[in-house]
Amino acid sequence: MDFTLTKEQQDIKKAAREFALGEFPERAQEFDRNETFDLDIWRKACELGFVGVFIDEAYGGAGLGFFEHCLITEEFWAVDAGMANAVITATFGAELLGMFGTEEQKKRYLPPLVQGEAITGTAITEPDAGSDVTGAITTALRDGDEYVINGTKMFITNGDIANYLLVFCQTDPDNPDRHRRHAFFIVETDRPGFEATKMHGKLGIRANDTAEISLSNVRVPASNRVGEEGNGFRALMAFFNVTRLHICAMAVGIARAALEESIAHIKKRHQFGAPLASFQANQFKIAEMATKIRAARNLYYEAAWLADSGKMDHALVAMAKWFSGEIAVRCADEALQMHGGYGYIDEYKVQRIYRDAKIVEIYEGTKEIEKVIVARSLLG
């Protein structure tokens, strides 16, 4: 087996790290404290081609794989999770359009995402439908050449700043098969009846916009439907298979950040007349973190490589997602522990890492849901 990245992949990884180190550290605390972001940084990342590398060249992207997108994501998250997400989630939904959109939809909606002219997001979760996505009751009912959309969506990434969202709606509420009731729709956020309310008080990734969405008689042309009616759930699962890979990269990135901060701190800080790094209790923590990170990375590398090779293994993606999420949270916890009181203060990056890490165990499939997927693949 050859675990070596290609020269191009090595160069992409280095370029992403250099960009993140050049742009993120100076402003990370400000954006975290104020729940804000400077979109010029996102534009700069777009100019350099870091945003939406998986988008096909025909639609303005680099035509690279989800693996390369993961490499960029890991490097960005290793520097600052909130700012990383504010940049890279601007294409969150492009994966769905790429897989299920019409040629016309792809030509119209994908290039602006790469060019730094538009931001998107995917609206799935509702107040009463989280892990149980088939329970989503936002409706899209056909009315001539249009659909009329009504409902509420929660925790929507980029909801307040997106130019358009991909909204998961019920088109056939009475279908006896709950997996055949939904479809996705492109909803431009300037349509009458669309309202976004920015959500405040998130634990972490606070530079990244999150909003509650209200859709009240929002009319979209039938041509905005992505895929067939009743195909929404299948599309969503295919979408999650690739976007969960990105979550793995986020998790490994932030776990790495936790390890890097820990090593720097315990080599510098002395207690009982010796550096913290000389105590075996801390050495074991470092060894365990490094091993977990390596294992999580190998899991997601394999899953992403298979995905780009056209051999999607959804159970492997699920394994990688829960495992990487869990080790991210564990590593962040150990990192803060080694920082002691300093880690409890937001002047230290490790406090932000601790808060930012938790989300990777929650969004795009909680770790419990991931385990259900793994178990079903084994038990039927």
Next chain:
Amino acid sequence: MDIVVCVKRVPLTEEVDLVIDGQKKGIKKDQLAFVLNDWDNYAIEEAVLLTEKHGGTVTAITVGNEDDEEVLRRCLAMGADRAIRIEAGDTSRFDSFGISKMLSRVVKDLPFDLVFTGVLADDDYCGMVGMMVAEQLGITHANMVTAIEIEDGKVRTTSELEGGLGEVSLIELPALLAIQTGINEPRYVSILGIRKAAKKELKVMDLSELGMSDEELSPMAIIDEVYLPPETEGAQILAGDPDKIASDFLEILTKKGVME
């Protein structure tokens, strides 16, 4: 305006505890990350900026092994047109003299108006290769260059001098300029740049192609020993209440002539 830029891949040593190797001839590098020498990063940026403005080509050259090609790929991604790697085996057996001989042998057969090097390299801090290359090519050089203007086939340079002084010179071409950091703001490497770089020429030349032997390149200076500075006496710790610490501190500053 054809510009040749000599670059070097160096270990990243910031915030790293350096360890001397077993032979005491250098530092252990196996756990270190490597990057393009900072000064060379400014040099390649300056060359690309000048050719974007005045036309011409940028050629990046390094002496090193296949791993060192990463800095050439970076130069190509930043806008250099082509790159040359001189394969000379273990480069640790060469000093600045040997490196400069290899570089100048390659450069002399290339079309060039300007040759850029960094002022020095982050690893050995010798700062000699630039001037030696200029000498071997028989061309003028300027060191510590912080600004460049092209004027009627000549180049107007600003150089840093000691004590905060600056010096402006009008130099005939061809010339070699050793570039100081801060001369510009090096660009980030873009994904498009990386993809374009893969299609650009990266030529590898070995010593036999250059008609050079180890004998000709044997070092004029040999590192005898690398060592960590011996620990000196501990720092003076000021103790007592804040008022006493402040007055003691002021007294020291006054005694040392920092304050009157």
